Amino acid sequence: MNEYQLLRKKHFDAAVAQTGFQTQESLTASFQIPKNLFSELQKTVMDYLYTSSHHAAVKKEVLSDFLEAFSSKAKNVSTSGIVIPKSYCDLAFTNVHRVIAEVMTQSNLREGAEFWIYPFNIRLKGAVKTSDVLSYPTELPHSETWVGCSKRSVLLHIPVLGDMENNLLKVWKPGAEMNADWLRPLASYHDANELIRNSQELSVSSQAGQVLMVDSSLLHGTYRHPNAGPRVSIDLNVVLKNYSNDIFPDEHNLLAERQKLSSQDFFEIGKSLRVHSPDGDGDIFSPVDGMRHPANIKIVKS
Numbered sequence: 592m593n594e595y596q597l598l599r600k601k602h603f604d605a606a607v608a609q610t611g612f613q614t615q616e617s618l619t620a621s622f623q624i625p626k627n628l629f630s631e632l633q634k635t636v637m638d639y640l641y642t643s644s645h646h647a648a649v650k651k652e653v654l655s656d657f658l659e660a661f662s663s664k665a666k667n668v669s670t671s672g673i674v675i676p677k678s679y680c681d682l683a684f685t686n687v688h689r690v691i692a693e694v695m696t697q698s699n700l701r702e703g704a705e706f707w708i709y710p711f712n713i714r715l716k717g718a719v720k721t722s723d724v725l726s727y728p729t730e731l732p733h734s735e736t737w738v739g740c741s742k743r744s745v746l747l748h749i750p751v752l753g754d755m756e757n758n759l760l761k762v763w764k765p766g767a768e769m770n771a772d773w774l775r776p777l778a779s780y781h782d783a784n785e786l787i788r789n790s791q792e793l794s795v796s797s798q799a800g801q802v803l804m805v806d807s808s809l810l811h812g813t814y815r816h817p818n819a820g821p822r823v824s825i826d827l828n829v830v831l832k833n834y835s836n837d838i839f840p841d842e843h844n845l846l847a848e849r850q851k852l853s854s855q856d857f858f859e860i861g862k863s864l865r866v867h868s869p870d871g872d873g874d875i876f877s878p879v880d881g882m883r884h885p886a887n888i889k890i891v892k893s
C-alpha cells in the first residue's frame with residue numbers, strides 16, 4: 592500500500608470499528624444481515640419488481656422464471672440494469688428503503704454516516720453482460736468517484752435475489768501508482784483503462800445475506816461465472832464522517848444537493864417521509880446538473 596492507501600485504511604478502519612461490520616481484506620468490510628431482516632428485504636424487493644412490471648410478471652415458484660418475465664415486461668430498467676423508481680412504484684421503493692434503513696441501524700452504520708447519496712439502486716443483472724452497449728460497463732473494474740461520486744464515500748452492495756453465488760461483485764486493489772487525483776471524475780473512460788492496468792483482484796466478493804462495504808479507493812465490478820443466472824442487488828453510497836474534508840478534500844464531486852440525503856431524512860423515509868416520483872414510463876429524466884442518474888424523485892411527507 593502506498594501512503595494515500597494507508598491513510599484511507601486508517602480512516603476506514605476507525606469508521607468500521609464503530610459498526611457491526613468485519614474486515615477481512617483491507618478497505619473492505621461485511622455485515623451479516625439478521626435472517627428475518629434479509630427475508631423482509633427480499634420480499635419488499637420482489638414486490639418492487641412485481642409492481643414495476645405493472646403486475647405483468649407472473650409471481651412464479653421459480654425465481655429465475657420470474658426474473659426472466661420481469662425483464663421482458665418492465666419498462667423502467669436502465670441500460671446498466673437500474674430498476675428506476677417511477678410514479679407507479681415509488682411506494683414500493685419506499686418500502687424497500689424502510690428495510691435498508693433498518694439494516695443500516697442494526698449494523699450501527701447510522702452513527703458514522705454524514706450523508707447518503709440518493710437514491711440507491713435496485714439493480715437487475717441478467718445472465719448476459721451488457722458491455723457491448725455501454726460506454727463504460729459495470730462489468731469492468733471501476734470506482735464510483737469516476738462518475739462524480741464523493742471521494743469521501745464507500746459503496747454498500749447487497750445481493751438480494753437470484754443467482755447471487757455466480758452473478759456477483761468482485762473487488763480489485765489498484766496499483767501503487769494510485770493517489771487522490773486518481774479518484775477524479777473521468778472525462779472519458781478511455782482514461783480508466785490506464786488506471787485499472789495494474790489492479791489486483793482481492794479475495795473478497797459479495798455474499799448472499801451480507802452487506803459488502805468497499806472503499807471508493809478500491810475498484811469493483813460485476814462478474815458472472817459460466818452459466819450464471821440473473822440476480823438482483825442493491826447498491827448504495829454513503830459519505831462517512833470519519834473521512835474529514837480536511838484530509839480528503841472533495842472538490843471534484845458532481846453531486847447535486849438533491850442527491851445528498853441527510854441521515855435525519857434517510858431514517859424517516861418509510862415513516863413520516865416517503866419517496867415520490869412524478870414520472871411515468873414515457874418520461875426520461877436527464878438534468879444537466881448532478882451525478883448522472885435516471886431517477887426523478889423527491890422526498891415528501893407521507
Ligand SMILES: [Fe+2]
Pocket residue numbers: 729733734735811
Ligand atoms: Fe459501481
